[in-house]
Amino acid sequence: GAVVSQHPSRVICKSGTSVKIECRSLDFQATTMFWYRQFPKQSLMLMATSNEGSKATYEQGVEKDKFLINHASLTLSTLTVTSAHPEDSSFYICSARVGEQFFGPGTRLTVL
């Protein structure tokens, strides 16, 4: 199947700093990528849909100024968590669709 990578896999940062997470489709081009967040023992919650060359579409309740999404090319989308706080600590997963939807390995963010 298609491969989606994420970097970094794990990040620890201080409160108030910004963190950038990269999502890449390695062997296919994706005009649309999705960003999810998962808290412990909960399911994946869709945060936003990232569209190449245009603005991301955010789900209700997700602050677009806090979670900046850039889809600069057909193989790369980035999520920047700005001014991170401990409540932003979570597992962030991206996915891309080519036929079925493939998920990246996830990024574990811990904000101290």
Added chain:
Amino acid sequence: GQNIDQPTEMTATEGAIVQINCTYQTSGFNGLFWYQQHAGEAPTFLSYNVLDGLEEKGRFSSFLSRSKGYSYLLLKELQMKDSASYLCAVRDTAGGYNKLIFGAGTRLAVHP
């Protein structure tokens, strides 16, 4: 609105059969997916149903009834490695684009 329900936890014995149910209500429907997720990892694709009926793939089968808003995942010949969370997800077409909405997941524990 969107609502996807599945049991929170289930237990089963190695070698047995288990059925995980999922009911859904979405504004638009373009397929139902089942994913397996081990703790701390991204979901992996198991099955996809878009038409009514049963789809079989090795030890895993998935059933869909669109009129009832109902699906189940059937796991046969259970193995210890099948202990994981199983996520039911619906591709919702509301808003003019497809997005995958997840249920809360069912944590399955397989014991000897």
